[in-house]
Amino acid sequence: MTRVTRFSGRDPGPTARVAGFIAHLRDNGMRLGVAEAELSLEALCATNATTPDTCRRALRAVCTGCKDDAERFDALFDSYWMDAGRVKQKLTKSTPPSANDGVHSSRKGRGQDANAAGSAVAPDDDQGEADSNGTGKLVATNLRNLSRRDLRDLVHADEIAAAEAVARRLGAALRDRRSRRRRAARKGDRLHFRKTIRRSLATGGEPLELLRKRRPDRTRKIVALCDVSGSMGAYSQTFLAFLTGLMRADTAADAYLFHTRLVRITEALRDKDALRAIGRMSLMADGFGGGSKIGLSLQLFADTYARRFVDGRSVVLILSDGYDTSPPDLIDEALKKLRKRGCRIIWLNPLKGWRDYQPVAAGMAAALPHLDLFAPANTLADLAALEKELASL
Amino acid sequence: MSWTELQTALAAEGYVASDDLAVALQLAVSLERPLLLEGAAGVGKTEVARTLAQARDTRLIRLQCYEGLDAAQAIYEWNYQRQLLSIRAAAEDGETGAAVEARIFSREFLLERPLLAAITQEVTPVLLIDEIDRADEEFEAYLLEILSDYQVSVPELGTITATTRPIVILTSNGTRDLSDALRRRCLYTYVDYPDHATELAILKARCPDVEARLAAQVIGFVQKLREEDLEKTPGIAEMLDFAAALMGLGIADLTANPSVLQATLTTLLKTQSDQAQITPEVAERIAGRAA
Numbered sequence: 197m198t199r200v201t202r203f204s205g206r207d208p209g210p211t212a213r214v215a216g217f218i219a220h221l222r223d224n225g226m227r228l229g230v231a232e233a234e235l236s237l238e239a240l241c242a243t244n245a246t247t248p249d250t251c252r253r254a255l256r257a258v259c260t261g262c263k264d265d266a267e268r269f270d271a272l273f274d275s276y277w278m279d280a281g282r283v284k285q286k287l288t289k290s291t292p293p294s295a296n297d298g299v300h301s302s303r304k305g306r307g308q309d310a311n312a313a314g315s316a317v318a319p320d321d322d323q324g325e326a327d328s329n330g331t332g333k334l335v336a337t338n339l340r341n342l343s344r345r346d347l348r349d350l351v352h353a354d355e356i357a358a359a360e361a362v363a364r365r366l367g368a369a370l371r372d373r374r375s376r377r378r379r380a381a382r383k384g385d386r387l388h389f390r391k392t393i394r395r396s397l398a399t400g401g402e403p404l405e406l407l408r409k410r411r412p413d414r415t416r417k418i419v420a421l422c423d424v425s426g427s428m429g430a431y432s433q434t435f436l437a438f439l440t441g442l443m444r445a446d447t448a449a450d451a452y453l454f455h456t457r458l459v460r461i462t463e464a465l466r467d468k469d470a471l472r473a474i475g476r477m478s479l480m481a482d483g484f485g486g487g488s489k490i491g492l493s494l495q496l497f498a499d500t501y502a503r504r505f506v507d508g509r510s511v512v513l514i515l516s517d518g519y520d521t522s523p524p525d526l527i528d529e530a531l532k533k534l535r536k537r538g539c540r541i542i543w544l545n546p547l548k549g550w551r552d553y554q555p556v557a558a559g560m561a562a563a564l565p566h567l568d569l570f571a572p573a574n575t576l577a578d579l580a581a582l583e584k585e586l587a588s589l
Numbered sequence: 590m591s592w593t594e595l596q597t598a599l600a601a602e603g604y605v606a607s608d609d610l611a612v613a614l615q616l617a618v619s620l621e622r623p624l625l626l627e628g629a630a631g632v633g634k635t636e637v638a639r640t641l642a643q644a645r646d647t648r649l650i651r652l653q654c655y656e657g658l659d660a661a662q663a664i665y666e667w668n669y670q671r672q673l674l675s676i677r678a679a680a681e682d683g684e685t686g687a688a689v690e691a692r693i694f695s696r697e698f699l700l701e702r703p704l705l706a707a708i709t710q711e712v713t714p715v716l717l718i719d720e721i722d723r724a725d726e727e728f729e730a731y732l733l734e735i736l737s738d739y740q741v742s743v744p745e746l747g748t749i750t751a752t753t754r755p756i757v758i759l760t761s762n763g764t765r766d767l768s769d770a771l772r773r774r775c776l777y778t779y780v781d782y783p784d785h786a787t788e789l790a791i792l793k794a795r796c797p798d799v800e801a802r803l804a805a806q807v808i809g810f811v812q813k814l815r816e817e818d819l820e821k822t823p824g825i826a827e828m829l830d831f832a833a834a835l836m837g838l839g840i841a842d843l844t845a846n847p848s849v850l851q852a853t854l855t856t857l858l859k860t861q862s863d864q865a866q867i868t869p870e871v872a873e874r875i876a877g878r879a880a
Contacts, residue, residue: 242616
């Protein structure tokens with residue numbers, strides 16, 4: 197049983213503690229504001245929370261907004277209120293928080309567990325003595341600090357702009373006309389009877405104005421999976437710029453990185469500042485440039501994210517060279533599962549551009565029967581050239 | 590009403606709510622905030638709204654979302670046909686234009702759809718917005734507006750303000766990511782599959798006739814089955830069907846008759862590949878472990 201944190205005598209009271217807790221959550225990456233702090237207090241009053249568990253439940257309902265947050269919440273709660281996760285640090289002068297403090301990945305914060313510069317109402321340590329302000333650091337989750345390569349060194353802002361233009365054109369090429377339902381439109385192929393009758397009320401029941409409807413264009417959703425293993429090192433620059441551009445051009449797109457693990461980077465790439473987005477992505481891609489487990493990653497994708505985000509309107513774009521350290525039948529099985537969801541699968545292989553290239557890598561050979569399009573791509577120009585082929589899919 | 594009282598009230602109506610869910614529901618009621626429930630299909634998200642309405646003895650107003658749902662189907666619509674008929678009738682009676690207009694744009698000709706109905710009730714109703722992730726993003730934005738102001742403006746009638754604020758429960762299966770704005774506006778609870786004890790309590794509440802030994806076996810079996818790599822994991826409704834099927838066949842022990850067990854698995858496994866995966870041997874092994 198964990199102990200409840202004892203707060204020092206100088207602590208200004210429960211309201212400040214709750215505010216401190218919200219700040220703690222914010223430091224750990226949850227997007228919460230003053231409104232949530234207020235609501236948390238109301239919630240604690242409303243539940244008449246006297247036991248830690250009730251508090252925990254009430255605050256969880258208020259402060260979390262999705263499953264991932266809800267799962268992390270317990271650890272964060274313990275670290276603040278239950279005296280766990282307390283990390284003693286040498287008394288060093290903390291750097292003043294920078295303007296974009298809410299983002300984990302500012303360079304100053306690199307290598308630290310969180311960009312938290314300590315809160316004014318930090319809980320005290322075991323001896324019951326209050327810590328000096330601003331140096332205590334609350335750590336809820338054991339983030340491993342592996343050697344990271346900063347992806348920002350690979351990608352430049354102008355490349356992202358160029359990639360964005362390419363991604364926009366590819367997105368437009370993938371648009372197709374498949375909807376069964378008709379919607380009102382000025383230049384439609386059929387009459388919209390209901391609207392016509394409604395409008396005819398204005399003219400005494402004479403349908404003077406004929407309204408039309410048509411099948412609307414439906415955008416295809418692009419789901420991109422990018423291999424960032426060691427063998428892809430030379431092409432990562434192009435593909436990462438493309439991914440960033442894609443996410444900025446198309447709000448429905450979805451992006452993932454994989455090497456030995458699969459990481460969803462959609463949220464990170466939606467950051468308004470393009471370079472900051474890449475910074476966040478590099479934090480998520482621990483082990484970037486290592487080995488690759490394409491089969492396992494694809495399988496994980498097919499079993500988890502694909503169930504939520506891939507449907508008949510999706511195009512799954514795999515950017516990989518097909519050199520895999522897991523058995524090839526995993527790829528076969530994973531792609532089979534993906535296919536069943538009714539999506540199109542496109543595999544862009546940088547090696548295919550080479551003369552005399554044969555898809556002999558076992559993984560690539562296993563994937564071939566499931567692909568709608570297997571094309572070379574190792575520069576942005578190559579990606580742009582795909583436009584025509586994508587339109588004919 | 591404290592959350593434990595609410596939990597007891599729900600239990601009286603046959604719904605076993607986890608502590609997390611009970612606290613969140615109580616907060617939704619007392620803070621008048623919408624509650625967003627996420628979780629796999631068949632964990633009882635929709636059922637909790639229905640039970641809450643029963644327990645509070647109010648009306649349940651349900652809005653089932655689907656792709657292409659628009660404001661006319663969710664909020665209000667003028668009854669065009671009736672308006673048209675009454676215009677024709679008015680012309681024959683010699684009624685003046687202004688009088689006809691005032692009449693056909695009155696509440697009498699307004700078709701209330703769930704969202705408008707929910708804010709015009711005398712007694713606080715429970716508004717269930719089911720599978721919000723299926724609706725389009727535009728609709729989500731419209732919903733946000735209503736959930737923050739609790740008022741609807743009809744151009745011909747003026748603004749209709751809420752007489753009572755409904756208890757709003759939104760459910761989502763996660764087929765699409767919901768907007769941050771909606772998540773922020775709502776309280777949130779992730780509803781997971783129940784643990785062994787909770788599920789046993791659910792079975793006892795719903796099928797009081799089932800014998801204790803069989804009940805324990807059924808729950809053990811279903812819980813183990815959920816750990817298998819299935820396309821469609823069986824939910825609570827499936828578990829209840831399974832128990833009902835076994836009772837209907839007069840089975841007292843799961844391990845006694847493998848062929849009957851296999852036959853009743855149709856209540857739990859709903860895709861062809863899942864049925865192929867759970868062969869009689871596998872089913873027997875799971876039943877053996879569960880017993």
